[in-house]
Amino acid sequence: MNNYMAVVEYDGSGFCGFQVQPGNMRTVQGELLRVLEKVLSGKVKICYAGRTDAGVHATNQVISFKTGKELDLYRFKWSANSMLPDDIVLKEIKKTGPGFDARRSARQREYCYYVVNDSYQSVFLKKYSILITGTLRMDLMKEAAGYFTGVHDFSSFCSPSVVKRNTIRQIYDLSIEKGDRNLIIFRICANSFLYNMVRIMMGAILEAGRGERDPVSIKEALLSGEKGLGRKMVPAKGLFLNRVVY
Amino acid sequence: MNNYMAVVEYDGSGFCGFQVQPGNMRTVQGELLRVLEKVLSGKVKICYAGRTDAGVHATNQVISFKTGKELDLYRFKWSANSMLPDDIVLKEIKKTGPGFDARRSARQREYCYYVVNDSYQSVFLKKYSILITGTLRMDLMKEAAGYFTGVHDFSSFCSPSVVKRNTIRQIYDLSIEKGDRNLIIFRICANSFLYNMVRIMMGAILEAGRGERDPVSIKEALLSGEKGLGRKMVPAKGLFLNRVVY
Numbered sequence: 001m002n003n004y005m006a007v008v009e010y011d012g013s014g015f016c017g018f019q020v021q022p023g024n025m026r027t028v029q030g031e032l033l034r035v036l037e038k039v040l041s042g043k044v045k046i047c048y049a050g051r052t053d054a055g056v057h058a059t060n061q062v063i064s065f066k067t068g069k070e071l072d073l074y075r076f077k078w079s080a081n082s083m084l085p086d087d088i089v090l091k092e093i094k095k096t097g098p099g100f101d102a103r104r105s106a107r108q109r110e111y112c113y114y115v116v117n118d119s120y121q122s123v124f125l126k127k128y129s130i131l132i133t134g135t136l137r138m139d140l141m142k143e144a145a146g147y148f149t150g151v152h153d154f155s156s157f158c159s160p161s162v163v164k165r166n167t168i169r170q171i172y173d174l175s176i177e178k179g180d181r182n183l184i185i186f187r188i189c190a191n192s193f194l195y196n197m198v199r200i201m202m203g204a205i206l207e208a209g210r211g212e213r214d215p216v217s218i219k220e221a222l223l224s225g226e227k228g229l230g231r232k233m234v235p236a237k238g239l240f241l242n243r244v245v246y
Numbered sequence: 247m248n249n250y251m252a253v254v255e256y257d258g259s260g261f262c263g264f265q266v267q268p269g270n271m272r273t274v275q276g277e278l279l280r281v282l283e284k285v286l287s288g289k290v291k292i293c294y295a296g297r298t299d300a301g302v303h304a305t306n307q308v309i310s311f312k313t314g315k316e317l318d319l320y321r322f323k324w325s326a327n328s329m330l331p332d333d334i335v336l337k338e339i340k341k342t343g344p345g346f347d348a349r350r351s352a353r354q355r356e357y358c359y360y361v362v363n364d365s366y367q368s369v370f371l372k373k374y375s376i377l378i379t380g381t382l383r384m385d386l387m388k389e390a391a392g393y394f395t396g397v398h399d400f401s402s403f404c405s406p407s408v409v410k411r412n413t414i415r416q417i418y419d420l421s422i423e424k425g426d427r428n429l430i431i432f433r434i435c436a437n438s439f440l441y442n443m444v445r446i447m448m449g450a451i452l453e454a455g456r457g458e459r460d461p462v463s464i465k466e467a468l469l470s471g472e473k474g475l476g477r478k479m480v481p482a483k484g485l486f487l488n489r490v491v492y
Binding site: 009010011057059086087088089090091113119120121123124126128196237 | 255256257286303305323327332333334335336337365367368372374399448
């Protein structure tokens with residue numbers, strides 16, 4: 001069997017998430033399977049680096065799949081893109097070693113979250129960011145971000161539905177930058193993320209920035225590991241899976 | 247009468263251009279009139295800096311209008327934005343002197359054009375740029391751009407329908423930069439533009455970049471002033487009215 005890895009970009013607005021769902025839900029994986037199985041004329045199993053939620057976008061999702069066929073990469077990419085819908089594109093495809101698995105081989109995942117801090121929402125950014133009209137204090141958000149960096153038990157900062165034994169994760173980096181047009185860009189890099197973890201962390205950071213939460217309470221929540229202390233979850237539309245490191 | 251100027255952003259994809267058209271065509275001016283006349287409870291005349299074509303976007307279109315009312319600017323902006331459709335937003339509004347006219351007072355207009363030079367089109371940029379998969383030589387495009395800079399008769403580089411007596415325009419600056427994601431950004435600043443002028447100039451620059459036209463032929467076309475020598479017009483969707491200087 002030949003093993004291939006591909007980099008995929010998608011606008012999450014029109015999808016019920018990445019993962020195939022029961023019923024007639026439109027998913028990224030479902031669309032990719034439909035097209036890959038047509039191009040490869042046979043059943044395919046797709047591994048993927050990040051299971052993005054409904055409404056979450058990706059600039060560089062990574063998938064891998066095996067096939068008995070030897071692919072002409074240029075033609076394969078061209079054929080797949082001509083059949084994929086307008087909101088998914090295959091950016092890159094290459095042959096990889098037999099042991100590569102887009103999920104298991106991933107060492108780091110980086111997500112970005114976009115916040116417009118202004119009195120109006122840009123028509124170009126409204127599908128890809130959230131609007132916060134009030135003051136957001138950068139110093140308080142950076143303090144909050146600092147408590148997340150490092151190795152912690154993220155039980156308080158993931159969906160209450162998570163029942164994994166291991167809720168320890170390592171945040172390598174959490175940066176906050178001001179961009180053009182009153183955009184604030186949050187970039188969070190970790191070995192991996194628990195379900196809803198980025199969106200609940202972002203909720204806490206924004207609460208701190210608005211002065212609604214003492215940043216130190218984040219440190220305390222991480223130490224206590226009590227469910228629900230993350231408190232708020234931000235909307236999916238501002239979130240992008242930006243990079244996967246192997 | 248009080249005179250107001252406002253900065254407007256719009257996604258041109260869903261409009262038959264800025265200017266009100268006969269019939270049931272959806273236009274930016276039409277939507278603005280509908281909302282301003284409702285908020286001001288009376289007829290309004292809107293002046294505007296750039297008459298963008300169907301499909302052309304604007305990040306900073308400028309309009310002006312007169313009214314007998316003294317506006318509470320914060321409330322006016324909030325009301326107008328709550329009634330405007332999803333693809334238009336009022337970014338800024340302020341009171342201005344009685345002589346100000348968004349069109350006549352404008353000294354410079356800057357347009358940007360976005361080209362993705364890659365093997366695929368990004369799902370996020372496809373409504374806002376054109377894709378060119380072949381080689382585009384920066385040196386040839388910069389040479390072409392150089393011939394446009396300065397004061398010229400743009401008869402060869404505007405719509406054949408233009409019958410103005412004065413077709414002399416001054417290009418203050420025409421820069422070409424590489425951005426992220428294989429994006430090339432063209433920025434063109436002039437005192438004003440003839441109908442279709444930016445899109446025909448861009449057509450000539452891209453032809454030069456592809457090696458389909460000797461850049462020197464642009465200089466010759468400008469000197470001859472013969473209609474049609476501009477040859478090609480690029481699609482509207484990559485074009486943005488970016489800035490108006492007063």
